[in-house]
Each structure stands twice: as C-alpha cells, then as structure tokens.
Amino acid sequence: xxxxxxxxxxxxxxxxxxxxxxxxxxxxxxxxxxxxxxxxxxxxxxxxxxxxxxxxxxxxxxxxxxxxxxxxxxxxxxxxxxxxxxxxxxxxxxxxxxxxxxxxxxxxxxxxxxxxxxxxxxxxxxxxxxxxxxxxxxxxxxxxxxxxxxxxxxxxxxxxxxxxxxxxxxxxxxxxxxxxxxxxxxxxxxxxxxxxxxxxxxxxxxxxxxxxxxxxxxxxxxxxxxxxxxxxxxxxxxxxxxxxxxxxxxxxxxxxxxxxxxxxxxxxxxxxxxxxxxxxxxxxxx
Numbered sequence: 001x002x003x004x005x006x007x008x009x010x011x012x013x014x015x016x017x018x019x020x021x022x023x024x025x026x027x028x029x030x031x032x033x034x035x036x037x038x039x040x041x042x043x044x045x046x047x048x049x050x051x052x053x054x055x056x057x058x059x060x061x062x063x064x065x066x067x068x069x070x071x072x073x074x075x076x077x078x079x080x081x082x083x084x085x086x087x088x089x090x091x092x093x094x095x096x097x098x099x100x101x102x103x104x105x106x107x108x109x110x111x112x113x114x115x116x117x118x119x120x121x122x123x124x125x126x127x128x129x130x131x132x133x134x135x136x137x138x139x140x141x142x143x144x145x146x147x148x149x150x151x152x153x154x155x156x157x158x159x160x161x162x163x164x165x166x167x168x169x170x171x172x173x174x175x176x177x178x179x180x181x182x183x184x185x186x187x188x189x190x191x192x193x194x195x196x197x198x199x200x201x202x203x204x205x206x207x208x209x210x211x212x213x214x215x216x217x218x219x220x221x222x223x224x225x226x227x228x229x230x231x232x233x234x235x236x237x238x239x240x241x242x243x244x245x246x247x248x249x250x251x252x253x254x255x256x257x258x259x260x261x262x263x264x265x266x267x268x269x270x271x272x273x274x275x276x277x278x279x280x281x282x283x284x285x286x
Contacts, residue, residue: 006033006120006161007088012040012079015055018094022127025260026092027062029122032135032162035090036065040082046072075109080116089119094127095254111251114263124260130235131259138164139234140212141171141225144200149208151240154264156210164235166212168205171224172197194218222249226256238262 011026013019030037039059043052052070059068071078083089095110114121130136140155142148152168159166172194194216201214215232217224229237237257239250254261 005088006035006090009033009035009037009090009092010040010079010083011037011092012042012075013056013059014041016096018096018127020127021129022092022094022124023059023062025124025127025129027064029090029092029162030062030064033090036067037062038067038069038082040069040071040079042071042073042075042078044072048072076112076116079113083117083119087119090122091117091119092122095123095125095251096127108251110254114250117263118265120265121263122260123254123263125255125257128258129260131233132235135162135164135235137167137232137234138162138236138238139167139169139215139229139232140238141169141221141240142201142204143170143240144197144204147240148204151238151264152204152208152210155238156208156212158236158238158262162236166210167232167234168201168212168214169225169228169234169237170197170201170214170216171221172216172218173221174219222252223256225253226258229257229259234259236260236262238264240264 009026009030011023013023026037029035039056041052041056043049049070049072053068056068056070059066069082071082079091083091091113093110093113095108110121110123114123138155138159140152140159142152142155156166197216198214201216205212205214215228217228225237225239228234234257237253237259239253239261240263250261250263
C-alpha cells in the first residue's frame with residue numbers, strides 16, 4: 001500500500017469567502033499528514049507585496065508548521081514555480097464559480113491547475129468541509145484499466161492516513177448496443193454491466209489486498225459519482241484523471257459532489273511545465 005508521503009501542502013490563499021471557509025480544512029489535513037503548510041499569496045504587482053505580507057501575518061500560527069510566501073503576478077505560474085520538483089507535495093485550494101461576465105473570457109484557475117499539476121490536487125466547491133465535518137469515509141472512483149490498481153492503492157493510502165474507511169465508487173456508462181459495431185474497442189468501457197463491473201472490482205480488491213465496500217451506479221460518471229458521494233456522505237472523493245474522465249467531467253464532479261475532492265495525476269502524462277523565473281517572494285519560517 002502506498003504510504004502517501006505528503007510532507008508539504010501548497011495552499012494558494014486569497015482574501016475571499018471560499019478561502020476563509022477552506023483554511024480550517026487545510027490545517028486539519030496538514031495535522032493528519034504531519035505536513036508543513038506553505039501559504040502562497042499572490043498579489044497583482046510588486047506594489048502590493050507589503051499588503052500581502054500583512055495579510056499572511058494572520059495565518060502564521062495555525063498549530064502546524066508553516067511557511068509563508070508572497071509573490072506578484074499571475075497565480076498559476078507562481079504556483080508551479082513554488083511547486084518546483086517536490087513530489088511529496090499536495091496542492092490544496094477551493095473551487096468557486098466565476099462571475100457570469102467573466103465565464104466567457106477567463107478559465108477557472110482550479111481547472112487549469114487540475115489539468116496541469118504533476119502532484120495531487122485537493123479542492124472543494126466554495127471551500128465546503130466534509131458533510132459530517134470529518135473524513136469518516138473516503139470514496140475512490142475506480143475504473144477497470146491498467147492503472148486501476150495504482151489508483152486503488154493510492155486511495156487506500158490516503159484513507160489510512162486520514163483514519164477513514166475506504167469505499168469504492170464505479171460508474172458503468174450506458175452503451176447503445178445497436179451502435180457497438182460503429183465504435184472502436186478503445187472507446188468502450190471495460191465493464192458493460194453492473195454485474196461485470198462488480199466482478200472486476202472484487203477481483204481488483206482481492207489481488208490488491210485492500211478491503212472496501214463497493215457501490216456501483218449506471219450512467220454518466222459526472223452524474224453518478226457525485227450522486228454516490230452525496231448518498232453515502234463521503235468525506236472525500238478521490239478521482240484519477242484519465243481517458244474516460246476528462247477535465248470537464250472532473251469540474252462537473254467537483255461542483256456536484258458536496259464534499260472535498262482529491263484529484264490524482266497518475267492517469268495522465270505529466271505535461272512539461274514551463275520554468276518561469278522564481279518570483280520575488282518573502283519566506284518566513286514559523
């Protein structure tokens with residue numbers, strides 16, 4: 001089982017309601033993982049560096065080790081510059097809706113980070129906490145493909161570190177049998193029925209040595225997975241981004257899940273990140 005050696009939580013914090021709601025969750029996850037929180041506050045220009053330092057001054061003593069960094073410019077380049085090559089890092093940030101007049105001209109920061117991050121990303125819509133305030137149940141969305149066992153073991157590791165029960169969610173898409181002859185085999189789901197899906201997942205659990213309850217729904221994964229998360233009051237939903245779970249489905253799931261969502265990067269190739277110059281930053285150890 002993977003031990004999920006998360007040593008650092010990189011948290012791009014802003015002064016908005018979503019971050020204020022999300023910060024206690026970041027602190028709790030850091031406490032459970034024994035990780036250091038690195039608060040990253042990005043201001044538009046260097047002129048606001050001082051005000052950024054003042055903002056972070058109120059976040060330096062949350063009861064866990066903390067580093068603070070203030071940078072100027074755009075959030076995403078500064079985030080990946082701060083990320084560096086650290087493989088033991090977890091990015092945490094809340095998701096929120098863009099104002100209506102900005103949706104046509106600006107992409108979601110969270111969607112861009114999820115699409116490009118080489119490390120896991122933890123988010124929740126509006127910074128919402130788990131439904132019961134705890135992480136009693138961790139649900140992993142598991143498909144049946146060559147990397148399913150890796151995702152299962154990673155999810156089991158996160159559940160163990162959080163002290164949670166592990167549950168498995170699986171969505172079986174509806175398939176038009178009459179149209180099968182027009183489809184390529186690569187585009188078809190491995191399991192075409194709930195029974196075959198359960199048999200495959202039971203075998204996966206058995207060979208992996210991971211105990212978990214299994215819940216299966218039929219339909220669009222972006223609808224089935226959030227529905228299962230709400231029905232079973234999952235404290236955390238874990239997704240692996242892959243061929244059958246493109247970025248738009250991930251964001252739809254985040255919006256509808258009503259619980260924190262952790263996106264693992266294993267199911268997609270890690271794109272080469274540009275190497276922006278390290279932004280001017282203030283770092284303080286607490």
